[in-house]
Amino acid sequence: QKEVEQNSGPLSVPEGAIASLNCTYSDRGSQSFFWYRQYSGKSPELIMFMYSNGDKEDGRFTAQLNKASQYVSLLIRDSQPSDSATYLCAVSRGGGSEKLVFGKGTKLTVNP
């Protein structure tokens, strides 16, 4: 069973701080890596994706991928109360069907 593990949380940070979310995966054949944000009662929305080792930045979000360590992380700089949500890590082996395997998510609360 291919697994994706996330730090269980909940994670609470003050407004303006850096929030760090971590994810490990068991399938060494994983090719694509995604971070989704899910507000309570809503559907997941894609915020970042990566295919190669290294860092990827998009505004206040930075995703980091280390395939050798099978580790993905998401940093949120200058956290805002509107960032309060559950963050889901997902990985795909590719191979045509591109099925995503999701972690259980980390609930982030940003306190004003």
Add this chain to the structure above:
Amino acid sequence: NAGVTQTPKFRILKIGQSMTLQCTQDMNHNYMYWYRQDPGMGLKLIYYSVGAGITDKGEVPNGYNVSRSTTEDFPLRLELAAPSQTSVYFCASRGGQGEGYTFGSGTRLTVV
């Protein structure tokens, strides 16, 4: 563009009843997926389709059936509903390889 549309948004079923959850996308995506999400858990793949006429089982297919007669529609059928099928169901679609999913707004199903 409507994206991915799911109906109904809420439904209460009695044990043993059957129903169909509807999913339609207008992005001409070949790949479509059904996930369920239980409280505090990640999303679990029920069924997926890589194109019209092609479907396959995911991680938790028991108690469900799907069909894909057109590119746009991917309905999920529940036969003989059981309390264990109480969950939030998300339909998603994907365009090209490596792209993230676009999710529908979800169907909250309660079986009593």
